[in-house]
Amino acid sequence: MRDVVVLGVGQSRFGKFPEVSMETLGVEAATEAIRDAGVRADRIRTAYTSRLYSEMITGQVVFRNMGITGIEMINVENACAGGITAVHALWKDIAAGYCDLGIALGVESMTTSPIAGKLIPPAKDDLDGQLGQSMPVVFALQARRLMETHGATEEDFALVSVKNHDAGALNPRAQYRKRFTVEQVLASRPVADPIRLLECCPNTDGAAAVVLCSAEVARRYTSRPVRIAASALRSGDYFYKKQDLTSFELGGRTADAAYEASGVDPADLNVVELHDAFASEEIVHYEDLRLAPRGEGVKLLREGATALGGRVPVNPSGGLLSLGHPLSASGVRVVGEIALQLRGDAGARQVPGARVGLAQMLGGSASGLETGACGIQILTL
């Protein structure tokens, strides 16, 4: 297996842009990633494109605007983990020697999609979905169990939102660059008890892209390559096997696979980006990613260890809570954010001296399954 490097990072504007096409957003992100990589567009041999709510052949439609045609193009979907699935698939192609240089793109125009202004609907014949389960409900039921078993409080959930909005205020690419107090978060309207509006990520239009290449090719372009030390993608097991709602077995299993493949210990991590679609779930991911022992995720949060300036900042970008969540783009964006952090190019939100980082994205909900898919990449300098 060959070493693979993140050579270029790109992101479109993030926000609500009903007047901007999916294509335009995709082009913005892909163009920036290719320019950042310093390669010519015609060097790209493979393109993976992730999207949920677009027409067929999304990649071909985006890349035709950039003179990129005729190459191998694959369009993928894996719920919120679609973007990181695209990165993972490209990593495999390059690691295996099928390709030397390629691009992974995630793009979503939520405001022009069939679900504009709505929640992500369950599949039409999904049993639990029919009975009133939705994404906020899944995480509300989990948050309630955190309160039962972990001593978590509604203030703790608000604190996650405050922390991530503090970071987002430093990120010029965030949809919302506004700080809030715990009191303001708690005063926002209830969505699904105990989750409140300012603890939910907004629906967002946007795209993110990364250019990956073999370590050999990277030598021609950079003297400080960011290496993908491990990439793991797993799918969810049966719900009935879960003991409680306070852990994603899938998240822990995928993390363990990534730690084992990379030789990185969770204690080695300097920076983490993860799925914070709802503030309360961030505490669960701390434990699943082994950042804190089981039961001590709340303590890690309260100590400030996961805030900028802490031992292991989580979501220094501002997370989905401030950036917004263009579903298929988020999994690519988190990989790009970790690459920027390791390069020292993260601006005001930079984690000083970061050398080892982890990007995680998970999602998908269906009756009988714990969750759909989880992807994790560990990046090192």
Add this chain to the structure above:
Amino acid sequence: VTIVDIREGAFRETDGGGWVLLGERDPDSGTVRFPATGAWPRIELGARATLFSWSTVHMPSAHFTAPYTVGYVEFPEGVKVFAPLRVAPDTELRAGVPMALEIDELWDGVRGYRFVPEEEQR
């Protein structure tokens, strides 16, 4: 008006005129799950469930207007079932309270299951 069940074989009426949910049990491990997939032999879930987690939801869903309450109840067999909960507005829910099964028309033309605190059922 024809009333259809939300899912074929998810529940049935008992000889005593009550209702039970139908799950299935793995003959090897004894693990129970709901709803049944057909892979394992069917079993009736125990009459007594307890509340495991709950949420009052403040936005409408496909079939319910806000606010509505949903949650997981846990059966003695260890299986957790997601369902709508029928609770009075002033009820303070707690984990572990006994919950009774109700079979009723949940929305137009669809019959399904929900749970109600035993205290409120009386």
